[in-house]
Amino acid sequence: MNLPQILKEQLLSTIGPATKEVTHINYDSRKITNKGCFVCIKGDNTDGHLYIEKAVLQGAVQIIGDQQDVLIENAKRYSDVQFILVREPKKALALYSSYLQSHAHKEMSLIGVTGTYGKTTITAYIRNLLNGSGIKTGSIGTAGVWDHRSSLSLHRSTPTTPESSDLHAYLRRMRKRDISSVVMETTSIGLDQERLYGLHFDIAVHSNLKPEHLDYHGTFDQYKKAKLRLFDHANVAVVNTDDEGMSKDILSTFKGEIWTYGIHHTATVQAKNLKATENGSSFDLLIKDQLYDVFIPALGTHNIYNFLASLCVCLAKGLTIKEILPLFHKLEGPPGRLELIPEFPKRKMIFDFSHTPYALDNLLETIKPIPYKRLIIMITGIGIREKSLRAPIAKAVEGRADEIVVTADHPGDEDPLVIVNDVIAGFETTTENVHPVTNRGEAIKKAMGLTKEGDLILITGLCMEEFQIIKGKKVPYHDYDHVKEFLDSSDSQKYFQETSK
Template identity: 35%
Template sequence: MLLKDLLRGLKVKEIQGNDKLFIKDIAYNSQKSSDDSLFICIEGLKTDGHLYIKDAIRRGAIAVIVQKDVKVEGATIVQVEDTRKALALIANRYHHQPSTKLNLIGVTGTNGKTSTTYMIKKILEINEKKIGLIGTISNWLGNEKEEDDRTTPEALDLQRLLHRMVKKKIKSCVMEVSSHSLELQRVEECNFTIGVFTNLTPDHLDFHETIENYRNAKKKLFYKTSFYNIINIDDNDGKIILDEIKHLDTPILTYGVNSEADISAKNIVMTIKSVSFDLMTPSYEEKIKINIPGMFTVYNALAAITTAYCMRIDREQIKLGLQSIKGIAGRIEPIEEFKEFAVIVDYAHTPDALENILKSVKGFVNNKLITVFGCGGDRDRSKRPVMGEISSKFSDVTIITSDNPRSEKPTEIIDMIVEGIRGNKEKYHIVVDRREAIRKALKSAVKGDIILIVGKGHETYQIINENVIEFDDKKVAIEVAREEGIL
């Protein structure tokens, strides 16, 4: 595609060189620049693409898009006001506007995004078979699974992925839409059919600074939809968002348990292995059962059901889709090898998520609830003492350990968690090494106990300084149990 065609509709401040070049590829990472490619300089949180222009040209880039004044020879230089916006627009155009050819469903919120997207995927698969999914755990193109390290990929990677789905004749894609992706314009050129809001609790405040900024970032999704917006009306921020978007042309459906909602759950019954409820919709009532325990499962299911309902999917297909779910990796996932006591792994890494799962599990435990958790480094520090207080309140024993400390000292993170713990100091222990913390929990457990290992869930690594080491809570628990003769 010609460079001048890619630039169409973009606010260009200056062009130095030929804009009639034929562009064969696009990159925002200089190491991925190739012959006759366009390199777009993005200012990231840790580095700046403008520093790598010469490297991109050396690798074959013939045109560069910048937002700063630069003097470089050997390529056409295009200066724009915002290179992130340029990346989104150009990536979308280069890949032939793939989101306009898909039924694209976006799910945003602090907690529940992953579970909700998987539930929607399962329901849609009953009817469409091949479904696309973009999210925290992995991306799916029908039956093809791909790993990614971002909840929502960068604009170029996202448009490329959507284009591949279109080529594979996938008709619907459900994706997690993070607040970062909305604020950093990764989804700027996406045309969403449906937008879903799950909930909002303090998180990522290291990036957004205030809860208002965080909510406003999430709210951007609902200005990008064409068919329906779906809001959890039980959530206070959901009510605020609802009030602020009700003037839009896009219709709104609400869901909830405690508020008057379009779609709701009544007569909720929970066991250690499942949850069931009476589904109430404007058109019908239905009994629903899902093999994942917890009140949060009810809310995630309602979000998925409301999505399917507005798509006019038959109630039997909704039931079949939800019944087919055996579990979601790292989401209240039991380790089946343990029989005398239960060991559960979960991704909960925010105060609200931790409280929700502790409350759910507390209702099933026959003896002690032992919680193993830590907090990530280089992330929102304010939640650390709050999570310490929550764990000490609902757990019989808390073992505080490392999560992904990154560049921070694990002991300093732990000290901040301990600040929130009040009362009996015998209720918590500090074991910095996560493997040894899991060992302590397993060795102290007796029949009827539940050990809850939270914070990492599906992750198979641990980040310590610049090192990424292999660490899977499930595998480590089994290995340690065998070393100790427990299994």
């Protein structure tokens, strides 16, 4: 095992016997078994160096860290384990993970998507169009891990951009399925924490940039710098010319091939004369002076931007407009993005991931072409995100819905009632039509119970997740379970008869 070659510039020194075989690597000591390598990473709440003993007792044969004194002390206690001192453990984790997964990423075309809004939908559109064109494509992001056919039931270390040890395992699994391209969401935090270290992207996609995650990055400028790092490791850039947040930074510094898209500003790929219907959007598509009449089954100007970004990727990969034009009418987005739930009789019920003031405002504009009698919306405060967003969430929907249910998502260590009250504090006028419900599942049933025939109900928040984070634990949770509970309840038929009057 050639550690200098594997770890490259990260390796400083080793203590203890050389290891002949390592079968797996992880930053979580609980997941280390026989012949494992444990990487000590210091986080916000704890330090991996504190768990060296646990990892060794569970079978670790290698320990990687950056605290020399701690490694030397443990090497005296465990003489049969190799201790490796590195400059930056997260970079070492990425390099070693790539090695253990046979550098699968080097045999694939990688596409990275970054920005504040639209990453998940752009990723889904790219995967959909490339697979429809015969290019086997997988995806990694908020919507989960997908091969070219369906979602894979895999452990996810983070909500969006996986830790590098998981990411490389996903890539190798896809390569074994003959997937040649992988599109992934690349978050600012994922980039900052070196989860993508060592990867090179054929194409990097920019959606837009708005203030977000400032509790982590500190300033908007630092947030932007983290996003821009993706374009330092890409051959082609796809840039939204209408975005004032980051487009000029990319266009002025990127040295490779550039594709641009937009609606208001001149771009390589441009949409004009937008028209919205209940079933989707039609517009004139202009590509290098060639005009095409296009319809996509997606609502909202934001989804036209998402589509244009995905189209640029297809063209940058060498596909022609004639090859992909027939695929537009059956374009598929990710689950939980304007997802229609058809089981709710004589009503329209939509799940949407909107959980910020900007996204909620955009959602309420997007649904305008949909006919309905009354609008019922469920909004959420999120315990594991910035508290400063809670009151503005209320302001974004105030006066725009007939009934508003307020609940808590991923309360974390907070009291859900406090989160709900923080949101309600944002309403400036009467709250007679505001219904606080601290439990998300019960809130969904409350919102459903407020409807009448012909109404539209919007269930917003982190509605694609399969868990809720409560007191540091991921508690299994599915929105649809509560929809089904309401529909299967003993008095549901009575309810439908009464509310239809």
